Structure formats: structure tokens, C-alpha cells
Amino acid sequence: MAEDIRAEKKALRREMLSRRRAVSPEQRTHAGGIITAQVLPELKRAGTVMLYASMPEEIDLFPLMEKLISAGKRIALPEITGRGTMEVRELAAMDALIDGAFDIPTPDPARGAQIPPEEIDVVIVPGAAFDADGGRLGLGGGYYDRFLPRAVHAERLVLAFDFQIVPAVPMAAWDARVDRILTERRSMDCRNGRVKEG
Numbered sequence: 001m002a003e004d005i006r007a008e009k010k011a012l013r014r015e016m017l018s019r020r021r022a023v024s025p026e027q028r029t030h031a032g033g034i035i036t037a038q039v040l041p042e043l044k045r046a047g048t049v050m051l052y053a054s055m056p057e058e059i060d061l062f063p064l065m066e067k068l069i070s071a072g073k074r075i076a077l078p079e080i081t082g083r084g085t086m087e088v089r090e091l092a093a094m095d096a097l098i099d100g101a102f103d104i105p106t107p108d109p110a111r112g113a114q115i116p117p118e119e120i121d122v123v124i125v126p127g128a129a130f131d132a133d134g135g136r137l138g139l140g141g142g143y144y145d146r147f148l149p150r151a152v153h154a155e156r157l158v159l160a161f162d163f164q165i166v167p168a169v170p171m172a173a174w175d176a177r178v179d180r181i182l183t184e185r186r187s188m189d190c191r192n193g194r195v196k197e198g
Helices: 002-021 025-042 062-070 143-150
Strands: 048-050 074-082 085-090 097-099 105-107 122-124 155-159 180-182 186-189 194-197
Touching: 025 062, 025 155, 025 180, 062 074, 074 105, 074 143, 085 105, 085 143
Parallel strands: 048 074, 048 122, 122 155, 155 180
Antiparallel strands: 074 085, 097 105, 180 186, 186 194
């Protein structure tokens, strides 16, 4: 059974990552602009927001990061601490990013303290695919599946391309679910099944 789920995940992840790579820079910028404009007002009440350093084929989160820092929000980014484990560190300014594990930009420890997971209000969660029930297919490292249960007060929010929403994500018992999904076409509340188009 576990082998079946693993194989299904691998196939879906491969398909989604290939589709993500096929998105043109113009399409990516367009979708990112729509999503950033939608999510900014929603983050007004959040004090501490955890984002991630987006890769070139993902929705670009750097403009959102910059806007949130300017608005005085406390921004947290992941810091890989071991195999499958991470903590979060405050990003004080955009020029406080340094190359971390796997060449992923991470906050400079000299300029930002670690933030306890329970102090996070919203986590922007990455992934390859998602479904309306909050199912999430990660990138295979298990970092967020281990971390999210520790961020006990945080809403788990996804910012993704609309094609990343699939009918059903293969899930194992330990896989962490998400609360809401925002794409360039719709907003989905996975807790109550509400979908708002546009």
C-alpha cells in the first residue's frame, strides 16, 4: 500500500514539475502579480508570516516578501538544519539573504534570530500539487510535513498556479494538509469546501 502511494506521488510530482517548468516567464509574472495582489490584504492581520525563497519555476514570492517587510511584518524563512528538518529565521531586509543549504537563499544568522514555530500566524506552503480537501504533494524531502505540526497557531496557505490543483493528491497518514489555496483563478478554503472563482 505504502509502495503504491509512493509510486503515485512520484508520477504526479514528475508531471507537475514538468508542467511548472513549461510556464513562460510572462505567464509566471502575470499569475504572480494576481496572486500577490489577492493575498496582501489577507495578510494584514498577521504579525509573523513564514514564506520560502521561491525557485525560478514557482510563483515568485520575492515581491510579496519585500512588500510585507515594508509593511512592518515579521518575515520568517526556512533554514535547513538537517536531513528533513528545518527551523525558521527572521528576514530583516531583502539584502539579508545568503546562500543556505542546497544553494537556497536563507536569512543571514548574523542579522536575524530564529523564530519559534508557535509564533507564526501564517505559513505560505510550497508544493508540487494540491487538492480541494487540503491534500498536498511536497517535493519529497518531508521538511514541511515535519515542521507544520509544530506551527500550531498558523494558517497554512498555498500560493500556486491553477494547474497545480488536481482532483486528489495521494496522501500518507503523516502528510500535512493545508487550509487554503490561492491561484490566479480561484480561492479555495479546504476546511469548508468553499471555492471562489476569479
